[in-house]
Amino acid sequence: MLSPPCSHSARPPMHSVMPEQAPTFAPDAALIECLARAALARIPEPFQTHLADVVLLVEEFADEETLDALGIDDPFALSGLYHGRPIGEKSAFDSGGLPDRIHLYRRAILDEWVETGESLERLVQHVVVHEVGHHFGLSDGDMHALEDAAG
Template sequence: MRGQAPSHAPDAAMIETLAREALARIPHPFAEHLADVVLLVEEFADDETLDAMGIEDPFELTGLYHGRPVGEKSLFDSGGLPDRIHLYRRAILDEWCDTGVSLQALVSHIVVHEVGHHFGLSDDDMHALEEAAG
């Protein structure tokens, strides 16, 4: 029925679909540097990741970039894991409920933030860019 609220929370496949749509909207020439980045959707960050970041509550981490920023890569790099963007579904859903922002907008924001890390931007750099654009 139209207008009826969903009967269950969006699953990992839905989060991944929204994230891939956000990645597809990244303009060139940036998009060219994202072809080999792996996108992973998990329920929560693992304990090792949370400990390394000094985060006690897994609901505080919605996404994370693992890898070397584009500007630090070398032609001689080989054998390492591919760059990865991790999205944490339960934390995303919690923030979605708390903020009232559309799920599509929230996932897009998180993806763009993690892509910023891929290009070597710090959190402060990204916040400054967001404020300047907003």
């Protein structure tokens, strides 16, 4: 369900814009999705093959139920979340469930973008790779290696 990176020509390119260079409008969900799809497209094999059925969703914030389940009070504290069973825990008998999903939370990402001074493209890539890492059940060290490979 992941499609190739999209073109977001309605607005000026901001993928490498630093917060201090940011325009007067906030990047919208469509731009975040484009950056996320581009990040997913850079993830190398053998991981890439296993991402075809993962659904990518961009939302303003995590819902209250999700925040409560994670014990998070501040919705700005969660920029992304993987929902699903890691690849290593799946079996041929799994059926009827929802597809694996990567949720990106736009407002939290934008807040972190302004706070850290990181480029928006790099920040979205970091969040996406981290959530893909959860899909594969990777350790933090392995996630950093995957991020370097996708870089």
